[in-house]
Amino acid sequence: xxxxxxxxxxxxxxxxxxxxxxxxxxxxxxxxxxxxxxxxxxxxxxxxxxxxxxxxxxxxxxxxxxxxxxxxxxxxxxxxxxxxxxxxxxxxxxxxxxxxxxxxxxxxxxxxx
Amino acid sequence: xxxxxxxxxxxxxxxxxxxxxxxxxxxxxxxxxxxxxxxxxxxxxxxxxxxxxxxxxxxxxxxxxxxxxxxxxxxxxxxxxxxxxxxxxxxxxxxxxxxxxxxxxxxxxxxxxxx
Numbered sequence: 001x002x003x004x005x006x007x008x009x010x011x012x013x014x015x016x017x018x019x020x021x022x023x024x025x026x027x028x029x030x031x032x033x034x035x036x037x038x039x040x041x042x043x044x045x046x047x048x049x050x051x052x053x054x055x056x057x058x059x060x061x062x063x064x065x066x067x068x069x070x071x072x073x074x075x076x077x078x079x080x081x082x083x084x085x086x087x088x089x090x091x092x093x094x095x096x097x098x099x100x101x102x103x104x105x106x107x108x109x110x111x112x113x
Numbered sequence: 114x115x116x117x118x119x120x121x122x123x124x125x126x127x128x129x130x131x132x133x134x135x136x137x138x139x140x141x142x143x144x145x146x147x148x149x150x151x152x153x154x155x156x157x158x159x160x161x162x163x164x165x166x167x168x169x170x171x172x173x174x175x176x177x178x179x180x181x182x183x184x185x186x187x188x189x190x191x192x193x194x195x196x197x198x199x200x201x202x203x204x205x206x207x208x209x210x211x212x213x214x215x216x217x218x219x220x221x222x223x224x225x226x227x228x
Contacts (some may be wrong), residue, residue: 042158050158055214057143093158097213101171102148104158110220 002026002096012113019081021108022078023094027100028075031098037096041070044091044107050109053092054079115217116140117209122222129199129226135192135219136210143167143187146212149194151205152221159205162194162211177203199226 001024005028013019029038037057042050052061054070057077067082089112094105121133135147143218149161162173162183171183182195192209 038213042215044158049208049218050215051218052214052216056218059215061216064147095158095160095213095215100160101162101174102163102213104160107157 001101002029002099002103004094004103004105006092006094006095006108007084008108009106010109010111012111013081013084013103014113017113019088019110021094023072023077023079023093023105023111025088028087029096029098030073037073037077038096039070039072040095042093042095042112043088044093045089050093066072067100071110076108081110084110097106099112115211117211117219118211118218119207119219120222121221122207124225124227125199127200127226130195130197131199131224132193133196133207133209133222133224135194137190137192137209140186142190147185147192148210148212148215149183149192150208150210150215151203152208153202155203156205161207163200164192183222196224199224 005024007022027041039057044050053068058070069080069111071078092108135185146165148163152162164171164183165227168185174219180198184193204226206223208221209219211217
């Protein structure tokens with residue numbers, strides 16, 4: 001199974017500042033035949049299902065504000081929120097969908113400082 | 114608009130069984146892989162199982178293999194999860210979703226395993 005490790009577990013950032021969440025995979029999630037990285041990022045607020053933010057490691061889902069961006073290669077990936085807004089307080093998860101079981105990171109709790 | 118509506122959760126004793134359902138609408142259900150993902154109280158997301166469009170291909174997380182069975186009825190656009198030999202650590206909100214990247218989720222149904 002591919003192990004997903006997020007860091008940090010929790011993060012407090014001031015409004016308007018940058019927030020960075022990291023995700024490390026235990027093996028590559030790059031599918032060589034199509035050069036796609038099978039990694040997604042989700043946001044989850046209390047009492048709600050997860051919401052897809054980023055897929056293919058860096059493609060923003062339709063309707064997601066452009067302050068959210070994904071990057072990375074190899075086994076190290078990053079979700080960046082360029083200017084934190086109050087509504088961004090949530091849990092964030094990375095997930096690999098390269099191979100079953102489609103494992104998630106343990107989650108990162110993002111709060112306002 | 115894609116809609117996924119789970120049902121069938123509830124309180125069950127350890128060792129008991131429960132069948133979850135997920136009614137789908139807004140897309141051609143039979144064409145798509147479908148998944149179950151669960152989330153224990155205060156815990157993270159855990160992939161549980163998936164099934165292909167015609168139901169001929171399934172897979173499970175090791176933690177549920179041999180106890181849970183995923184199935185679908187394409188005539189009813191409904192996904193199922195039969196859960197047997199339930200344990201306390203199966204307590205969770207169970208979500209159905211489309212294939213990853215999961216852009217569609219239901220609201221979830223809560224399963225509580227307790228005596």
